[in-house]
Amino acid sequence: MEKRYYSQLSYFIKAILIIVVIGTFFYIITQLSDKLAETLSIKFRKNLVFIKYILDAIFGIVGLLFILLILLRGKPQITINETRIRTNRFRKNFDELASYHPSRGGSEPYVISKDGKQYDIELSWFSKKDRQEIESLLQERIKTA
Missing domain, CATH: 1.10.287 (Helix Hairpins)
Structure with missing residues (x-):
């Protein structure tokens, strides 16, 4: 899905x-x-x-x-399926990602890959409902990958 x-x-x-x-x-x-x-x-x-x-x-x-x-x-958009996340700036499989870090104090959330690179996720342009859903999906999929 x-x-x-x-x-x-x-x-x-x-x-x-x-x-x-x-x-x-x-x-x-x-x-x-x-x-x-x-x-x-x-x-x-x-x-x-x-x-x-x-x-x-x-x-x-x-x-x-x-x-x-x-x-x-282009407008910021995020596509998430069972194995991969795709944004305007990067495409990564969940098994390539080590951790997800939520936003703090106005900063954008980001993921860190297993090779140590940080990828920002521009969630501030999305609705609050979508942000919460994206964050929960990312946390769940990175943990299970």
């Missing part, structure tokens, strides 16, 4: 807010690059408008890359 858990609406809201912040930052940069090009044009008595376009293009490309990164990263 395979069970999938999906993040709540809060992750979507976070992505929208980040995109709005990137757009606002790009607007501020375009205003500053306009002032810089105007100042340099007056100082050197040449038309240096191309500086504005170059700066706008560079920051526009960087902003688009950030937006693509946010959109392509």
